[in-house]
Amino acid sequence: MEKEQLLDEFKRCAEDPIYFLSKYIKVTHPVRGLVPFNLYPFQHRIVQCLEDNRFNILRKFRQAGCTTIAAAYSLWMIIFQKHKQVVILSKGDTEATEVLDRIKLMYDELPGFLKPGITDDNKHTLKLKTGSVIKSRPSGKQSGRSLAGSFLIIDEAAFIEAIDTIWAAVYPIISTGGRAFVLSTVNGVGNWYHDVYDAAINGKNSFTPIDIRWQEHPEYSYNENYSHLYEEMKKKGLDIYKWEETTRANMPIKQWLQEYECSFLGTGDTYVDGMVLKDISKQTSEEYYTKYNNRMRVWQEPHPQYSYLISCDTSLGRDRDYSAFHIINLYNGQQVAEFYSNKTAINDFAQIIANEGMLYNIAHVICERNTIGNNLIDWLYNIYEYENLWSDEKGDIGFQVTAKNRESILADMEEALRTDLIKVNSTRTCDELMTFIITEGGKAQAEKNHHDDLIMSLALAVHGYKHLLDTTPIEFVSKIPHKDTPLMPSRNYKANLKDAFGRMTKEDYTWLMK
Secondary structure (H helix, E strand, C coil): CCHHHHHHHHHHHHHCHHHHHHHHCEEEECCCEEEECCCCHHHHHHHHHHHHCCEEEEECCCCCCHHHHHHHHHHHHHHHCCCCEEEEEECCHHHHHHHHHHHHHHHHCCCHHHCCCEEEEECCEEEECCCCEEEEEECCCCCHHHCCCCEEEEECHHHCCCHHHHHHHHHHHHCCCCEEEEEECCCCCCCHHHHHHHHHHCCCCCCEEEECCHHHCCCCCCCHHHHHHHHHHHHCCCCHHHHHHHHHHCCCHHHHHHHCCCCCCCCCCECCCHHHHHHHHHHCCCCCEEECCCCEEECCCCCCCCCEEEEEECCCCCCCCCEEEEEEECCCCEEEEEEEECCCCHHHHHHHHHHHHHHCCCCEEEEECCCCHHHHHHHHHHHCCCCCECECCCCCECECCCHHHHHHHHHHHHHHHHCCCCECCCHHHHHHHHCEEECCCCCEEECCCCCCHHHHHHHHHHHHHHHHHHHCCCCCCCCCCCCCCCCCCCHHHCEEEECCCCCEEEECCHHHHC
16 A cells, blocks of 8 residues: 555554454454454444443353453554553463463554554563553452553453452542453352442443343354355354254353353352252242331231241341341241341340231241340240240250251252242342352352341241141142232232331231231
8 A cells, every 4th residue: 555545544443443453453263263353243342332431341251252352452552542551450360461462463463554663572561652551460459559551451350359359449540531341251149240240230330231142143153144154164164053052062051151141140159059049039029018117028918827937047236247037938938028137136126026926826936046146035035925936856945056057957948949948039038149159168158248147047947947847737838939828918908007116117917807
């Protein structure tokens, strides 16, 4: 091209990153070798989002070319914009080095008129004569404090340890005009990446969510516009029509969900299997009303023919752990009510349990008696003289949780959820189950910054439920949700009554008139 044509071409590349990436970037394909980076439509969409928004978060499937897009876009930025700093944060040193090597290969393959020249080139840095630089770094707890950049890229964010701490450290640096691109395959729920993506989907933060599916990739799902590609793949022994069938057959379902279906549910190291959690989440119900200033949710009123169980986990009521209880219908295993609060004193908690226990046909009440649990038992037994408290084979009221039997009751809970012995209606309980994990040391516990009070209460409920089924003449009616008893009647029938503290609340006693 003539000099004037080169200037026009340079200007067009500077103004249009999609044009630059599609025409001049070359990448290494795992089968076809070094090839032009001809962007697919879903990849166009990603680049356009990077252009249009300051903060983007991408949920991706494997081998979608998203890290390559981030690398190529970074190169475009430092070639055509002066004094920009791009920081790429990867989960490890190997990944950080590899992504910068991709960028250097892209640069080497450019025509000379698009190469401004290199001033610094090492394992983790590429700086050009434009004054712009790419720094590719492994993650670490102190990573954020040592990085300053115009554009921050966090690759595989769901798998980076202490990413919440890193983000808290680096955000002030980009908050005054910098940009961020967070991308990852999924890794369960309850982690920073999931929380930020979920908030973005619900419009609760500044991130623009980008959602791509494997069906959009022409190499995974047939697209008539790419027939030439399929002919080339066929020569390599690849059959586009059998890609999904072959890939799914060659990996566990959990891995398929994580790597290709982008499903937060069903992935991660949760105590309860991901597929079970997925089913539970679909069965939860928002058809409830609240009591005690929204601390208690009620799905079903007490039925005079049924017996009930209340299982309690106690806290001090000082903003840390939560006091929680579930009310379970002993005839079908349904969770009919749930209490959850970290601001309820033990004496008030006891009064609520006593009131609800009487309301639910003098329900069986099983309390954890560890430490402050004894205080709750004392209030229930001596102050409120509640008559149907659980006692063990020695006659001691309550259930003493030890390291040994904790594993046992949690295992029973997992089995009950997996076999539909217990029906969970509450999204709050479901949320805790999704962040209840098995650590690398093999211990079952809540993830950092999450709680397990509803889980321990549910585990006690399952223990008490199974024991009562074995030792009392209670007929098991149905595991099918809402088959024998409907959800709460319409709120139009509620009467105004006082709660345990003399405040007005709405209760539903229409069953008394049936």
